[in-house]
Amino acid sequence: MSSLPIPIPNIRIPRPVHPTGIWSWFTTIDHKRIGILYGITAFFLFLSGGVEATLMRLQLAGPELGIVSAAIYNQLFTMHGTTMIFLAIMPLSAAFFNYLIPLQIGARDVAFPRLNAFSYWTFLGGALMLKLSWIGGATDAGWFGYAPLTSIDQNPGKGIDFWIISLQILGIASLASAFNFIVTIINLRAPGMTWMRLPLFTWMTFITAILLVLAFPVITVALIELTFDRYFGFNFFNVANGGSVVLWQHLFWVFGHPEVYILILPAMGIVSEVLPVFSKKPLFGYATVVLAGAIIAFMGWMVWSHHMFTVGLGPVANTVFTITTMLIAVPTGIKMFNWIGTIWGGSIKLNTPMLFSLGFIAMFLIGGLSGVMHAVSAHDAQQQDTYFVPAHIHYVLFGGAIMAILSGIYYWFPKYSGKMYSEKEGKIHFWLMMIGQNVTFFPMHFVGLDGMPRRIYTYAEGMGWDLWNAVATAGVFILIAGFLVMINNLGRHWRNGPTAPSDPWDGRTLEWSISSPPPEHNFDEIPVVTALDDWWVTKQDSQNRAVPVSGGSGEETHDIHMPQASYWPFVVALGLFVGAYGVVFNDLIFPYLIAGIGLIITFIGVYSWSLEPVNDPE
Amino acid sequence: MATEVNNDTNHDDHEYTTTGLNHRKMLMWAFLGSDCMFFGALIATYLVYQGKSLVGPYPVDVFDIPVTSVSTFVLLMSSMSMVLAYAALTQNKISGFRIWMASTAIMGATFIGFQVYEFSSFSTFHVDIESCNEKIVKHGIFDEYEEELCANAKEDHVETHDGLQPQTNLFGTTFYTLTGFHGAHVTLGIIWILSLLFLSYKKGMITPERHLDVDLAALYWHFVDVVWIVIFTVIYLFGVFPFPGS
Amino acid sequence: MLNFNKFKQVIPLLFVLTISMVLAGCYPEHNQSTFDASGPVAERQLNVFWWILAGAAIVFVLVEAVLAYSIIKYRRKDESETPKQTHGNAKLEFVWTSLPALMLIIIAIPTINTLFYAADPPKHALEQHTLKAIGHQWWFEFRYPSPNESDKEIVTANEVYIPVGYPVSIELDSVDVIHSFWVPKLAGKVDMVPAEGNTMWFEADEPGVYYGQCAEYCGDSHANMRFRVVAVPENEFNDWLIYQSTPATESADPLALEGKEVFKTAGCSGCHALKTVVNKGSKGRIGPNLAHVASRRHLAAGVLTNSEDGGLVNDSYLQENLRNWIQDPNSIKPGNIMAAQGVVYTNPDRKLTEGEISALVGYLTTLK
Structure with a gap:
């Protein structure tokens, strides 16, 4: 073999070996730990979004109040929306993907453990960047950032830039995660785990990941175009030079509508797991529910302009999108009926997880029906941009996604914490949620149709909106009480609760066949799957066995190779974080100096990562 | 504690996969799916704004199809060179591998060179058209098309264009953004290829057993090439040659 | 033991309860209620809503009832019981797929018809008026074609008259960001998108003052961007149009004359035109036209009320509002452009004195 005149040095790639304590969390690539990181982080971010909402509702509790200024209010509703969608619901779903998917498919970890860690740290960077933008003035152009309100003329401050760049960083995190789960679910299923034996939650995760991969690049492009307009005077949304502001809306909603299915499908997956377990019956029409999810994901690409019914596309375009939007109600309805079936x-056990899933059905129904009302585009001309829309949104996202996520938090609590929570407190939380959300969000239907626009920091006396706004604000405190009960319940019991058995619920899927919490390697032996709801079937077949059973594939325990911890996912995420700040503060010391430093850190991280083998030979 | 970069633990062909396909290959395909949507959105933006620029220069003014055809050809040939590099590697012909990888990188860099030339000539494009006839003289090979354009022009038609910048009009904005991002993708690919080339001088890094590392780079490179074919057809060719009957 | 037949009897009651609960939120007497449809477009749109509301109420009651019933009836009584492991039922799934689809097809037809109805004024209409509504941050500019000169337009702001019983075709535009033109009692909204040329139409069945509000988030004072559409019999409308096309009668009052001077020296006339007729399609000024400001029921785009009950102007209210607005515009309309760009606000040396403000108020009050 020939050699170059320049000697290439032996590259020593630093690698943590059996790290402990805090350092072990920075370098972990274990999907279970990453899931917990996502869950805790997202929960705090959810609370921050709740603070933003509370301030908004206090301001609107009566007409012409001065609790917050117009400028702050406009930042509040923008940050609340962006936080809840990108920093709360999506990463809470990601927490479940991370913790559960390998367990449900009988794998030891995801296909790319380091990429998984990278997703989390990148997400954290993006989240920090967005929340820190409150300092100095957060973005105030709405979570949907319509042009030309986001133009440099209209909005010269850095708030919009922080919003743009942090969304790009969050997009990278989401994409990396989606790639990982697509490969994991296709390629790491245990022997015998065919597609039609996948747990429903895994199916919904897979469909969601595909949606993410296809939808995020579109908003990436939209945000790039906006950045170039703002920074370099390009003409993408510059009406004076022939640009169209409606183009932004098209690009945004082509992403934005699949995004709402990204928000709800995992939640539907959770409900589809919980209901069968606590009914002691299989999911009614498993294949149909899977197919309905896939159809929703597919059709979700054809409805985007229902967010633009009043933009002036014309009756023909509006007709097309009316029809497609009405059609998408059908598979959604199918799922509801299958759940009731x-x-x-x-044999229904009304414990906390079950109550939350049943509550999901009751509340999501209302949200779905108001959604169909929106689809009736002729009347949507009255509903659009009024409080009728937040009413719909919160029934599907709070009454829907959040209720389902709470169901999952309680359902899998024994598995990830190894402890049992207090049922009584869980039920109190449930009832506070049910009452609180209806008191808060149902009146919004009323004031919306009574002519109250949305995104207004105050409203005049004498419009007749006072009563229901006050009621809605009161509801917020019921919700707050509920969350305090939850934090107290789960916080105390995670530390000191009674030890949880491996299968406290008589579950149906593989995660219940191993200890709570599972060992680092998940399964002592990779199971061989023979049926849908394989763990349930196994238990029925071997009913007299006291000890949990898993099918053996003959793999010896001491041969288990677990992927090792690594620094590089964190380093690359750090490089992106520094680079992101460098893009926003691009004229500090030297143009784009900080961005350049970030880029170099990123490159070093990527190189080291690619040269580092998956495992150290020991 | 550091770990030495080594060549012993290559899991690629031995790790368990449900489908028998390699994880990293699948990852690359998933990534390319997202990159399709990325370029798709940029191309869609270009098409939405096609013909809507309020001022010139317009595509027909600046595009030089013969020159761009050459750079397109070079990029296409670089894909072929990439295939040959991979083939050489699988047959354990490391020197062949290095030659073809180097030539791929050189051809990729040549393509970028053409792009740089194109961008700079567009941005300094300047023309004063006193009359329509002068336009015909300037763009010789498009005589028929220009005649059609001029048929409706007034006498003593005067036009001045002073450089196509991204800020000039919608064409500049969308064209530079789209082709700029493509060029960035090519550049990243060149860096990747050069990295593999340099690594091949380190014992055991690039071997027939580790062919996947090169396979992934090749897949990426071909994708970037296919995107260029789409751009060349939709933006350059369709931008200059009118559709029959239009 | 839950009896299904007894349970079924509850359903009509639940339906009535649901409808009542929903209608509890229905207040046609409120200023911007969509339930008080006062024109053909709003009426057609509301009709479609009644249909979907009925359908939604039926679905809601049925599904929630079945849900509640199954939770109660199938509650676990014995830990050891294992119910029948049903996997599905194709027939049932077919029914609950096709029924909703059918319901949606049924509602789609009047929806689409109404979409087309609301898009353009009816062709059979004998006469039609064309109004231009141009959005600004944060006020509405209105222009009518001049009845006398074909290449001129009559311009006013924030309060516009329309003739009762005639379709009014509206051309929408914006000089800055996207706004939305919404008068709930007359029609659903259409956005005012710069350079898109959106149009809509409406018609008022009866005379009245109809409340409008911007319905697309447009920046700091989006909440404060409101307007009024006053529907009057056709002859009154024609009179109004002629009146709007001529400047207000000059007053000889010394305070008013002093105020007229201040209006120029303070730089007001740079943004606020007093000319009532402009060239067709000409670019508007930054601030609302003030030629007849003293006859408007509201100031600052529907925010300050110049009258007791939204009716005709009460001069003392008008004066107080004018004074407050001129003194501290930001306290009324955060972020407004007058305070951001007007020299008497940005330059402390040029700040208006009490006397100047009084003179201005005295002058503006004469612009009836």
């Missing part, structure tokens, strides 16, 4: 004739 699941509990019908079952």
